[in-house]
Amino acid sequence: MTTLVTCQDLARAYGKGADALVAVHSVTCELRPGEQIAVTGASGSGKTTLLHLLAGLDRPTAGRIAWPAFDDHPRGRVGVVFQGPSLLPPLNVTENVALPLLIAGVADAEAEERALIALDTIGLADLAGSLPEELSGGQAQRVAVARVLAAEPQLIIADEPTAQLDSDLARRVVDLLTGVAARLDAALVVATHDPQVAARLPETWTMSDGALTC
Numbered sequence: 698m699t700t701l702v703t704c705q706d707l708a709r710a711y712g713k714g715a716d717a718l719v720a721v722h723s724v725t726c727e728l729r730p731g732e733q734i735a736v737t738g739a740s741g742s743g744k745t746t747l748l749h750l751l752a753g754l755d756r757p758t759a760g761r762i763a764w765p766a767f768d769d770h771p772r773g774r775v776g777v778v779f780q781g782p783s784l785l786p787p788l789n790v791t792e793n794v795a796l797p798l799l800i801a802g803v804a805d806a807e808a809e810e811r812a813l814i815a816l817d818t819i820g821l822a823d824l825a826g827s828l829p830e831e832l833s834g835g836q837a838q839r840v841a842v843a844r845v846l847a848a849e850p851q852l853i854i855a856d857e858p859t860a861q862l863d864s865d866l867a868r869r870v871v872d873l874l875t876g877v878a879a880r881l882d883a884a885l886v887v888a889t890h891d892p893q894v895a896a897r898l899p900e901t902w903t904m905s906d907g908a909l910t911c
C-alpha cells in the first residue's frame with residue numbers, strides 16, 4: 698500500500714527572525730489510504746496551517762513533506778472542503794461540481810456526467826441546476842462534498858466543514874465525507890472544534906501550540 702503523505706519534523710513559521718510566529722513545528726506523521734482522522738485543538742493551535750501543508754496548498758519552512766502516491770505532485774490530486782462558502786456564484790451546482798474536472802482536462806460531457814452522478818449519490822440531484830445563492834449553508838456544504846466525490850481524490854482534507862451548520866446537518870455532512878472517503882478508499886482528515894464531529898471519525902490527532910499528538 699503506497700503511503701499518501703509522509704511528514705518529518707515539519708514546521709511552518711510566518712514572518713522571520715525574532716518576530717516569526719511558529720504556527721506548526723516538529724510534526725512527524727503519515728497518512729495511508731482508508732485512514733479517517735479528526736484533527737482537534739484550540740483556536741490558533743495550527744490545524745488550518747497543518748491541513749494546508751498536507752494538501753500541498755502551502756510549503757513548510759523546515760522539515761520534509763512528501764506525497765509518494767502522487768509522485769510528489771499533490772496539486773490537483775487532493776480534494777479540499779473549506780469552512781465557508783466555496784462555490785463560484787455565477788456557476789450552477791452541476792458546473793461547480795464539474796469545474797475541478799474541467800481544470801484537470803476532463804472533457805465537458807464526461808465532467809458533466811460525473812458531476813451529475815456525484816450529486817445523485819449525495820442526494821442532491823434536485824439541485825443540479827440551482828445557483829449557489831439559492832442554497833442553504835448545509836446544501837452548499839453537501840455540494841462541496843459532491844465536488845470532492847466527482848474528482849475521486851485519494852486524499853480528502855476538510856477544514857471545519859461543519860462550522861456553520863447545526864448539529865443534525867453537521868452529522869450529515871461528516872457522514873457524507875466519511876462515506877465518500879470509504880467509497881474511494883481515500884484518506885480523510887477533518888479539522889474540527891466539535892467533539893461530536895470528532896467522535897464520528899475513528900482516529901483523532903490533537904494540535905497544541907503547533908505540535909501534533911497522533
Ligand SMILES: Nc1ncnc2c1ncn2[C@@H]1O[C@H](COP(=O)(O)OP(=O)(O)OP(=O)(O)O)[C@@H](O)[C@H]1O
Nearest residue numbers: 711718719720738739740741742743744745746747
Ligand atoms: N497567514 C498568516 N500570517 C501570520 N500568521 C498566521 C497566518 N495564518 C495563521 N497564522 C497564525 O498561525 C497560528 C495558527 O493558525 P491556524 O489558523 O493554523 O490555527 P487553527 O488551529 O486552524 O485556528 P482556528 O481553529 O481558529 O481556525 C495562529 O497564531 C495564527 O494567528
